[in-house]
Amino acid sequence: MKTHYILLAALTVSIFSSCKKYPNPDPVFAELVNNVVPQRKVLVISIDGLTGSELQAVAPVNIAELQKTSKYAYNTVASASDAAGWVSMTTGTSFGKHQVQSDNFERNEDPDGDPHGSIPAFRNVFDYITQYKAVKTALVSPWPNLRNYIKNTDFTPIVSTDLAAKDSAVNIISTQPALGTVFVNFRDVESAGANGGFVASNPNYKNAIVKSDEFVGNILQAVKSRKSYANENWLVIITTNHGGSNANPTNGFTIVHNPAFKPFELKKSGFNSVLFNNVTTQAIVPDDNGLYNMGANQDFTVQMQVKFANIATYQAFLSKSNDAGPNFTGWMWYQSTVGNITMCAGGNLNGAPAGRINIGSIGTVADNTWHTVTMTVKRINSTTRTMTAYVDGVVKGTPANIHDRLSISSAEPLKVGRRGVDGSTTTFSTFNSANLLIFNVALDQPTINANISLKDVTKHPNYSSLIGYWPMDEAVENTYYNKAAQGYNMSLTGTYSWVYLADNYPPGTVADPIISNISVATTTSDVAALSLYWMNINILPEFSYDGKPYLKNFEKEFLK
Known part of the structure; x- marks a missing residue:
């Protein structure tokens, strides 16, 4: 047994002595990395x-x-x-x-809600x-x-x-x-x-x-x-x-x-607007106590600045009415064919024997630029009540006599956003809106034209007749605040988002300065x-x- 041990030892020495020798590398002293995520x-x-x-x-x-x-x-x-x-x-x-x-x-x-309805609760x-x-x-x-x-x-x-x-x-x-x-x-x-x-x-x-x-x-x-604390990250x-x-x-x-x-100072920068681009996004006056119901005889004017990014056939974007169908009652603005705006009025639910009346082909405004759209309704005499359409202060289409549509009051709320129109497509209007005004008088063309770019609404010659003014530039949360002496706020609902339009200001908007490419109110x-x-x-x-x-x-x- 002793001889075998000597032989094994000799073989071991032989193996190690036959290996090529390399110099030892320099020592490397690396710091331990803390992989703990704070x-x-x-x-x-x-x-x-x-x-x-x-x-x-x-x-x-x-x-x-x-x-x-x-x-x-x-x-x-x-x-x-x-x-x-x-x-x-x-x-x-x-x-x-x-x-x-x-x-x-x-x-x-x-006070007008369902006493037995569900109460919204938020976690x-x-x-x-x-x-x-x-x-x-x-x-x-x-x-x-x-x-x-x-x-x-x-x-x-x-x-x-x-x-x-x-x-x-x-x-x-x-x-x-x-x-x-x-x-x-x-x-x-x-x-x-x-x-x-x-x-x-x-x-x-x-x-x-x-x-x-x-x-x-x-x-x-x-x-x-x-x-x-060293392993924490506090906001x-x-x-x-x-x-x-x-x-x-x-x-x-x-x-x-x-x-x-x-x-970084957080401020509203430039112009900010809600993007209306789906069926759920809408702004409504939940209850106007009848203020925006214009009946059979009331003169009034509605004006809003709008920027359309697409053409959508038969898509309403502003209304005080129900959906446009057999029992249409109220007034409505919608995109009809090839992006033309149509205005209509009707009173079927109020006993009018005829259907809605339209002012069609007012103009193609789906060009992604701001346009001022205006509608006036004026009672001329016992048989004539005229609805007139304007785009950028210019009369468009043929004025319509809506007298036989009787009362155009509607139980539906004043609404910015989609309503159904006969033949509606699934392509929704994509638009921004601003400076919605409602007067309880019918403005004449010179007054409309002269005040499209008015930045201080209190200087409007008919300011005392203004019953609603929504600049629509809050940039936060879900309310369009009414800035007129009379009227009500509008509530935003559905899937909506505020978008930053930088210096793409609508006419008449008081411009917030561009202070950053980020706008945060x-x-x-x-x-x-x-x-x-x-x-x-x-x-x-x-x-x-x-x-x-x-x-x-x-x-x-x-x-x-």
């Missing part, structure tokens, strides 16, 4: 009642420092009240949709976050009504002052490693403004702003002191439910911060959308969000 988290702080302009004037130290790495706005659209702002902030829906205004957080009753942001992410949530507010409204957070401490809210927020942030989203509410600024005014020159208001800013600094320090939103008071809210502000962000409803976006939660159509996750426009800054 966890995204959200902190929202609302300083209720803080007006954007006054925040700018005071420029408190902590918020001013945040702005250096933020997307920010000092003219966030005012909400309707304390509760309305908070419901929008947490549900992503506009006041026009959720209709919550009073401090009890109950929806306004619709809050915490509900979505905990559905899709395994994180803890918190709401810290000294307002009992808000705490009673938001009941599904993991932490909702009972506090009665802003100081206690700050301390509780600091404690939760410092001790809860699984915390994913926290909303903090301060109320003292709004209370201080009620004593001397919501202006920086009021010492009470200014001091409350500075104190709230101090609390903001305390909370931010708590975030940075978390043991896991910080400092905002308000509205500026000013609960009774008279004004525009607020929004600061959206992350260390990777470059500073901010609202309180954006807070929920930004929160879900940051938490990598897809905002689905069924969420009914009006708020915009506009950080998508800046992803090259923070997505590496």
Whole structure:
């Protein structure tokens, strides 16, 4: 056995000695790469009642420092009240949709609604976050009504002052490693403004702003002191439910911060318009109390500026009527053949023996440029009531006598958007609209022509007869606001989107300057959308969000 061991050893030496020798490579000292993806988290702080302009004037130290790495706005659209702002902030829906205004957080009753109908309800942001992410949530507010409204957070401490809210927020942030989203509410600024005014020159208001800013600094320090902060990626939103008071809210502000962000002021830029391009997109006056029903004798004028991108056969785009069929009642504008506009009126449901009467082939306007379309109706005598069509101030087609159509009042709402017309195709009109005006007088041609490009509607010679004026340039949420002394707002419904048209201004529009190739008008409803976006939660159509996750426009800054 000894001889065999010696032979094996000799063979081993022989094998190793026959290998070619290479020099040893230089040592390489590589740093270990941290492949941990930072966890995204959200902190929202609302300083209720803080007006954007006054925040700018005071420029408190902590918020001013945040702005250096933020997307920010000092003219966030005012909400309707304390509760309305908070419901929008947490549900992503506009006041026009959720209709919550009073401090009890109950929806306004619709006097004309079905008392047994379903009540719209919208889930809050915490509900979505905990559905899709395994994180803890918190709401810290000294307002009992808000705490009673938001009941599904993991932490909702009972506090009665802003100081206690700050301390509780600091404690939760410092001790809860699984915390994913926290909303903090301060109320003292709004209370201080009620004593001397919501202006920086009021010492009470200014001091409350500075104190709230101090609390903001305390909370931010708590975030940075978390043991896991190095592996976290926080979106910080400092905002308000509205500026000013609960009774008279004004525009607020929004600061959206992350260390990777470059500073950018969020403003509406150029012209913004809703794109009507499907069967569901519409703007209506839900209830006009008969204001826009013109009966059998009322003189009136309707004018709207429109930009068509396509030709769609028999597609209505503006109406105060039912669908155009055997029982047509009301008035309607629609695209007929080869993109021509047709206007019609009828009163079948009001006893008119004849069907609708048309003014056809008014003109082809499907050229993707703005045109001003006008309709006047004037009672001449006991047998003549004349409907006249204009395009860009020029009479088009042959005026029609609609006297024998009797009353053209309709139970249907005033509507921008599609209605059915005989022979409708499945190709929907694609158009933008602006500057819808309704007068309760019939304007003459010189007046129409002279005021197509009028930018201050109060200077119109017939302003006292204006019963509706919708510029349609809000760029946010779901309401066209009526700017006339009389009239009602219009509600946007269906699948709609605001599009940025840059310097493609309609005639008569007061032009917002082009400040950027990105147009962002901010609202309180954006807070929920930004929160879900940051938490990598897809905002689905069924969420009914009006708020915009506009950080998508800046992803090259923070997505590496």
